Amino acid sequence: MTIKHWLRAAAVASVALTSAAALADEQYFPLQSYRVGPYAAGGTGFFGGFIDYLNLINTRDGGVNGVKLTWSEGETQYEVERGVEVYERLKNNPGVAAWNPLSVGIAYAMIDRITKDKVPLITINHGRTDSTDGRVFPYVFPLLLNPYSETSGIVNYLAGREGGIEKLKGKKIVVLYHGSPYGKETIPIYDLLAKQFGFEVQQIEVPHPGNEQQAQWLTIRRAKPDYVVLRGWGVMNPVALKTAQKTGFPADHIVGNVWSNSEEDVRPAGDAAKGYVAITTQASGADYPVVQEIIKTVYDANKGNLQDKARIGSVYHNLGIVNGILNVEAIRIAQAKFGKRTLTGDEVRWGFENLRLDEARVAALGAKGLFHSINVTCANHEGDGRVTFQQWDGQKWKVVSDWIAPDWKLLRPIIEKSAAQYAVEHKIEPRDCAREEAADSVRKASAE
Amino acid sequence: MELADFQFFVEVLVGGLLSGVMYSLVAIGFVLIYKTSGVLNFAQGALLLFAALTFVSLVEKGLPFWAAFALTFAALTLIGIGVERAVLRPLVNQPPITLFMATLGLSYIIEGAAQLIWGTQVHALDLGIDDTPIDVAGVFISTFDLVAAGVAAAMVASLLAFFRFTRIGLAFQAVADDQFAAVAVGLRLHRVWVVVWTAAGLVALVAGLLWGARLGVQFSLSLVVLKALPVLVLGGFDSIAGAIVGGLIIGAVEKLGEVYLGPLLGGGIESWIAYAVALALLLVKPSGLFGRPSTERA
Incomplete structure (x- = not known):
């Protein structure tokens, strides 16, 4: 090998190392947002809240354990074919954490794709009910509430x-x-x-x-x-x-x-x-500490995503913030196992499957009263979210109930039956969650 | 039939007829343009959205009702002039399908511009018309729908008077009757087109305000054109009277069909039953109930 070749190889290696170092510091969210078209009001609120929270984590904490959060948007207008096109366009960006399309149609069209690509698909408050069964749908998470x-x-x-x-x-x-x-x-x-x-x-x-x-x-x-x-x-x-x-x-x-x-x-x-x-699943209003921090850290620095500040704390904006919290905490939990670096989609999936935020942790995140709690497991991808009811007084929503638990025991057999049918139709071998969780426990114990 | 059942039937029928008036309002905008240029203006829904969004945004900025109305109408007039200059004039003598595709493109441009200028938020529009029902012999009738019907009737009367008793209106009739003959006797076709697009803009504004007060001013307003299409097929594309009668029939058929046939057919039939009726009539009378049959020499 000539000196010229050595120099070229060294240059290539240096570029590769620099890229890897840059990659190690970033976790990427591809956003299939909809800011125009018939459902733009919901899209701007939700994706605005999500981005505001990611911005807060970057600005206040320097990212998640030093890993910067990045994102880019592709407009879908809530149309399935555009959503799939955006998926294909953005999926090869490095460090994809999870997909959050906020669209039943787009989510349905993505299930086979994300399963093949091994990246989690988050369908907060919507999506296929039977995707709650993580044994059959390992990469789909209808967080907080399924239909x-x-x-x-x-x-x-x-x-x-x-x-x-x-x-x-x-x-x-x-x-x-x-x-x-x-x-x-x-x-x-x-x-x-x-x-x-x-x-x-x-x-x-x-x-x-x-x-x-x-x-x-x-x-x-x-x-x-x-x-x-x-x-x-x-x-x-x-x-x-x-x-x-x-x-x-x-x-x-x-x-x-x-x-x-x-x-x-x-x-x-x-x-x-x-x-x-x-x-x-999430109360509206801007009084919650996390929303106040977003106002102080993000909006006061003119980095807010909503054009109209009057929408801060609205239902869709707060849903976006809660979605941000759940995504970020899943990454944090996964980092505790896999290391404080850019994670693969499959590693982030593990984070979602271990996303357990009790009321104390929710309060520590500044979201007490904003949402109740979540407890995702390998078999339960919804995570036992609680619901509350709000009444419109002509100007704003007022909460009129306690946090209410759905009848999960009654629903679980129906969900499992539907998921089992899906597994048969799609020739899926359901996972053995007990075995996976036991293996995780052993690994954790030996690490400690 | 018991009295309660009869009252319910009347209520459904009246509700359907009043809804039909709202469909007619949208359909009239199509008729005006089709009569003079033979073009099915697919951008009518986008014009309606643009008009309502502009009006409500101006009102929210503190302008009084009539000032907002006048400014919106001025904006629609500018659009009419722009369309004539930039689209119709260069495409004169092109096949109707070319002009139709041009209006299709235009609808996307107007929708996009409306959202670019005024944003994508949903707006409430309060026209000050009470919408509590009135009880007429046990039949609930919507006050808002009655007022809307009155406004529609006044608008149709105004349009008819305009086209009958003004010079430009008569020119419109001449162009509608025979475009080439009208040009041959010295009528300025381009001017007529501008006036017609402006009139269609006014119809879009009135329809946009009434539909906006019903639905909220939001993107979905542009979809109300889908309600107008079966009305046009049924009534005829070139007849204002046809748009009115077609609207009434479609409204009544939709509501009676949904209530009485819906449960037998699984519900949700409202979206297609109007098209089924229009299609059936199309097979028997292709020009619609009031439309002029087209004759072409080989």
């Missing part, structure tokens, strides 16, 4: 309003759902819970996008239900509230699901939304 838990949480809340679960017997509940796979996901579980607790349920579809609901609400008026559950999305929500008023149905007997609970859902409805109640 079945949401249904159970709503039924438990209504039972509380009536004075106990037994008081639901003989009551009538109408579920007004969006005419999409997302909207239809809970049809069987409402039927099941109705049978279980003795209430009558009538489920009525609203065709997409839901800008016309006269027929549905006249049907509801004739049915004379005790409550209406609104399982809407986008424009369907304010139209539902306005049409309910038009047909004389009281707003305080309408309970919205987790995608019918934002300021954008109620403000356009004006007075018709006063008294309306909706489920949530």
Whole structure:
């Protein structure tokens, strides 16, 4: 080898080492955001909150144990094909931590891809219910709340309003759902819970996008239900509230699901939304220490992501912040096992599978009251999130319930059955979580 | 049929007819442009979004109602002039499909511009019209929908008067009747097109305000064009009367179909039953109920 070759090899090695050093300090989030199009209000709030939290960690802490958080965005307009295109475009960037598309359609289209690429897919508060079963869906995490838990949480809340679960017997509940796979996901579980607790349920579809609901609400008026559950999305929500008023149905007997609970859902409805109640996994408002820190550290330094500061602490913004907390803590937990460096997607997956934040840890993160807790395991990718209910007073949401636990015991066998069917259809050998957890314990003990 | 059932039927029917008026409002904007240029203006929904978003943003900045209305109308007039200069004039004598594709592109540009200028937030629009129902012999009728129907009727009357009793209106009728003959007798086609696009902008503004008050001013407003398409097929693309009658029929069919047939067919039929009715009529009368059959010499 000539001197020239040695010099060239040395130069190449030096570049490689520099790149590796740079890579070792960064963990990357590819964001399939939607800032224009019909669902831009939700997208700007959620991704704004997520980015604000990542910014806070970088600015205040210098990253996660010195590992800087980076991100870039690809616009999807909430369209599946664009979401997949963004996935293909960004997936080869180094140090991908996790995907957070906040879209049922895009998430469904990504499951096979992320499983093959071994990177976690986070579907906070949404996604496939059966992806809760981590034995079959190792890389998918419907954190905090899956659609079945949401249904159970709503039924438990209504039972509380009536004075106990037994008081639901003989009551009538109408579920007004969006005419999409997302909207239809809970049809069987409402039927099941109705049978279980003795209430009558009538489920009525609203065709997409839901800008016309006269027929549905006249049907509801004739049915004379005790409550209406609104399982809407986008424009369907304010139209539902306005049409309910038009047909004389009281707003305080309408309970919205987790995608019918934002300021954008109620403000356009004006007075018709006063008294309306909706489920949530994260409270709204800017009083929480973590939100205050974001204001002080990020917004006061003109680094805030929201164009309109009045939206700080709104439902979608706070959901983005909570999503940021969960992603960052998963990385922190994974770093404790694998080292304080850029992690692979599979290592971050392990972090999510061990994401256990009790109330004390949530308080330490400045999020006491913002969300309750989470306890993700290998088999349970939802993590036993609690829900609370908020009521719109015409200006802001007010929390009107304690943190409520869905009936996980009742739901688990249904989830496992559905996941098992998926495993058969896709020829997946379910993981042995007990064995994996035992191996982890042994490894941890020997390291200590 | 018991009284309660009959009252319910009447309520569904009246609700459907009043919804149909709202569809007609959007459809009229299409008719105006189609009559003079033979173009199905796909950008009408985007114009509606632009109008409502501009109006509500100006009101939120503190402008009084009429000032915001006037400024928005001025902006729509500028768009009308711009479209005539930049799109229609260069594409004159091109096949209708070319012009249709041009309006399709235009709709994306207008939607994008509206969001770029005014942002993507959802806005509430309060026109000061009470929306509590009134009870007429046991039948609940929406006050807002009644007012909307009144506004629609006033607008149609104004448009008819404008086209019947003004010079430019008569020119519009001449162009609608025979474009080449109109040009041959010295009518300025470009000017008529500007006026028609401006009139369509005014229709978009009124429809945008009423739909915006119903839905909130947000991107989904541009999707209300989907409600207008079966109305146009049914009533005819070149008839204002057809847009009104078509709207009423489609509204009634949608609501009665959803309530009485929906449960038998699994629900959610509202989105396609209007198109099914329009398609059935298309097979029998391709020009629609009030449309002029086209005749072409070989």
